[in-house]
Amino acid sequence: MLKAGPASLTAACPMAEMRFLGRFFVNLSSGRRSRRRYDWVRAQLRLPPGSEILEVGCGNGDLAARMAEGFALARCVAVDLDPRQVAAARRTLARRYPEGAPAAIEIREADMTRLPFPPASFDAVLAFEALHHAGPDHHDFERVSDALGEIDRVLRTGGALVYEDFVHTDRLRAWLTEHGYAIGPVVRRRRRESVIARKPLLRS
Ligand SMILES: C[S@@+](CC[C@H](N)C(=O)[O-])C[C@H]1O[C@@H](n2cnc3c(N)ncnc32)[C@H](O)[C@@H]1O
Numbered sequence: 001m002l003k004a005g006p007a008s009l010t011a012a013c014p015m016a017e018m019r020f021l022g023r024f025f026v027n028l029s030s031g032r033r034s035r036r037r038y039d040w041v042r043a044q045l046r047l048p049p050g051s052e053i054l055e056v057g058c059g060n061g062d063l064a065a066r067m068a069e070g071f072a073l074a075r076c077v078a079v080d081l082d083p084r085q086v087a088a089a090r091r092t093l094a095r096r097y098p099e100g101a102p103a104a105i106e107i108r109e110a111d112m113t114r115l116p117f118p119p120a121s122f123d124a125v126l127a128f129e130a131l132h133h134a135g136p137d138h139h140d141f142e143r144v145s146d147a148l149g150e151i152d153r154v155l156r157t158g159g160a161l162v163y164e165d166f167v168h169t170d171r172l173r174a175w176l177t178e179h180g181y182a183i184g185p186v187v188r189r190r191r192r193e194s195v196i197a198r199k200p201l202l203r204s
Pocket of ligand 1: 080
């Protein structure tokens with residue numbers, strides 16, 4: 001069952017919206033790219049069946065569907081700030097599951113810098129090419145660190161942040177290390193990094 005999200009937050013952060021061409025290309029190649037990403041996450045991340053995960057900046061929702069199926073998740077919430085991307089994700093699910101999407105999958109409109117979930121809600125958070133979009137422009141790290149703070153809040157202790165990005169790569173790892181995360185594995189392709197970072201069980 002697909003759940004409706006809160007009212008649009010786009011007005012609060014208009015610069016974070018992707019332009020038409022950006023959305024077009026992101027959604028166009030998304031199937032092959034999300035299969036590669038899914039295969040990598042599957043090989044690197046241990047998530048017991050029944051786990052609960054969140055994907056921020058979910059785009060067209062293809063990865064979230066693969067995750068929900070492949071990991072037998074109890075809950076897979078995929079959020080995006082842009083209502084057009086939320087609609088695209090709902091269309092992806094409608095095509096993939098003509099009889100109705102699994103109840104575990106929720107698509108919602110939400111801002112990764114103000115996540116509408118209680119603390120410690122998820123075992124893993126995914127952010128693929130999404131974190132640098134948190135800011136009004138891609139060079140602004142302040143909003144990205146707000147997003148990291150929110151992700152940290154909703155992650156359970158020992159939970160994993162799985163991300164891929166090509167902007168702020170050093171600052172992302174620095175923020176996570178400062179907050180006690182164990183970084184690794186890290187895969188680099190040119191400027192792009194794919195990272196799994198574990199939230200500490202205890203924080204000093
Ligand atoms: C480059 S796209 C990546 C989409 C998808 N993860 C993929 O790799 O195909 C970035 C996505 O982040 C979304 N986004 C931008 N700012 C956001 C925010 N503050 N909160 C949640 N999503 C956001 C955009 O609408 C867009 O769908």
